[in-house]
Amino acid sequence: MENVNWLVSQKPVVIFSLSSCCMCHTVKSLFVDLGVNVDLHELDEEPQGREMQMALAKLTGRNPPVPVVFIGGRLIGATDKVMSLHLGGNLVPLLRDAGALWL
Numbered sequence: 049m050e051n052v053n054w055l056v057s058q059k060p061v062v063i064f065s066l067s068s069c070c071m072c073h074t075v076k077s078l079f080v081d082l083g084v085n086v087d088l089h090e091l092d093e094e095p096q097g098r099e100m101q102m103a104l105a106k107l108t109g110r111n112p113p114v115p116v117v118f119i120g121g122r123l124i125g126a127t128d129k130v131m132s133l134h135l136g137g138n139l140v141p142l143l144r145d146a147g148a149l150w151l
Contacts, residue, residue, distance in 0.1 A: 049103040051096055056118045059087035060148035064104055064116040066092050071127045072115040078134065084148045120146030 056062050061079065065072035067090045079086050091097035091104075091114065104113035110126065117124040119142055124130060133139040143149040 049107070052100050052103050052107075055087065055089060056121055060120060060146040061086045061143065062089070062118040063087070064089050064091055064100065064114055066090065066112070066114050068092070069112075069114055075115045075117060075127050075130055078130065082140065082143065082149065083151075084143055086148075119143060119148065 052064075061084055063072075063076060063079070063086050065076060065088060076086070076088065089097075089100070091101045094100060101113060104116050105111045107113070107123065108116060108125065113126075115126055115130075117126070117130050124133070124142075130139065133142065140149060144151075
């Protein structure tokens, strides 16, 4: 969990994902379309990915835990939470407040 906490503290938007996950792809595409430069961690390609995946599963109560999105160091959640924020018009202000968007 220390590694996850450290990574989350380094950038405004951090996404933990699996390269073969379609829901992860949806979330990543949304942030790219919004012009956000995310710190992306594909857990199936990370040396400590398995350990991070177990820590994220414990944190979120989901297995598999991905995608997991953090904005401004705060856990946002998975696809459903991100899409709910976006459709409600709350994602962009949250990204601005975190310094992930300049507009």
